[in-house]
Amino acid sequence: MRVLLALAVVGTIVVSLLPPDEIPGPLSGWDWLMHGLGYALLGFLTVASGLRWPMAWGCALALGVLIEIAQGAVGYRSFEVRDIVADGVGAGVGVLVATRTLAPVWRHQADVAQQAKREGRRDRDAQREQRRLDRAMKPAKVAAKRGAPTWQQVAQRQGTKCWLCGTRTYAEDRQRDASGREQLGRTFPCVDYVIAVEAGGTHEDHNVRLAHRHCAAARRANPALAKFGRPPRTYS
Numbered sequence: 001m002r003v004l005l006a007l008a009v010v011g012t013i014v015v016s017l018l019p020p021d022e023i024p025g026p027l028s029g030w031d032w033l034m035h036g037l038g039y040a041l042l043g044f045l046t047v048a049s050g051l052r053w054p055m056a057w058g059c060a061l062a063l064g065v066l067i068e069i070a071q072g073a074v075g076y077r078s079f080e081v082r083d084i085v086a087d088g089v090g091a092g093v094g095v096l097v098a099t100r101t102l103a104p105v106w107r108h109q110a111d112v113a114q115q116a117k118r119e120g121r122r123d124r125d126a127q128r129e130q131r132r133l134d135r136a137m138k139p140a141k142v143a144a145k146r147g148a149p150t151w152q153q154v155a156q157r158q159g160t161k162c163w164l165c166g167t168r169t170y171a172e173d174r175q176r177d178a179s180g181r182e183q184l185g186r187t188f189p190c191v192d193y194v195i196a197v198e199a200g201g202t203h204e205d206h207n208v209r210l211a212h213r214h215c216a217a218a219r220r221a222n223p224a225l226a227k228f229g230r231p232p233r234t235y236s
């Protein structure tokens with residue numbers, strides 16, 4: 001559009017400063033019409049190049065005035081107010097047409113750009129969340145490498161019930177705290193060991209059980225405890 005505009009400006013200047021006898025005869029009477037059409041095109045291209053309409057119209061008109069002054073100066077053409085009026089009206093029509101026809105296109109382009117931006121932001125958020133989860137999972141991954149099963153593996157093999165109190169565990173019992181860290185609730189599942197690993201217990205299936213975090217902590221705190229009440233639900 002800018003290239004087209006530059007070509008149109010140069011073309012207008014060249015045609016305007018040609019000696020009168022080089023302008024085709026039949027058109028000489030329609031001088032004002034040529035002015036109008038030429039400047040309508042100029043106005044349209046100026047708006048299409050990205051200028052706002054008052055600026056576009058002002059620039060086109062300024063060019064018309066300057067050319068008329070130049071025509072007055074070269075001697076073989078003349079300065080005519082009527083031409084300037086035709087230039088102004090033509091440019092106004094061109095600018096009007098351009099703003100009317102191009103506005104929906106520009107709005108659409110802006111919508112598309114904004115949509116892309118939103119999607120990019122969503123992708124970045126998802127990646128950040130994934131990294132955060134990876135970091136949070138790291139200790140569990142390290143433990144798994146040493147042979148410890150994750151609670152998901154235990155749940156898959158033995159079911160989702162807590163072996164200490166006999167009620168189900170709740171994987172949804174977790175909340176994000178104010179700083180964005182995940183807080184696990186009391187009824188969230190964890191891996192409990194029949195014989196603790198520190199006491200020589202193994203990671204084998206017969207030594208691991210699924211338990212509520214609450215129940216496993218209660219058992220650790222008091223190994224003599226025989227009965228475990230169902231922990232209060234803490235998830236929302």
Ligand SMILES: [Zn+2]
Binds near residue numbers: 164166228229230231
């Ligand atoms: Zn329990």
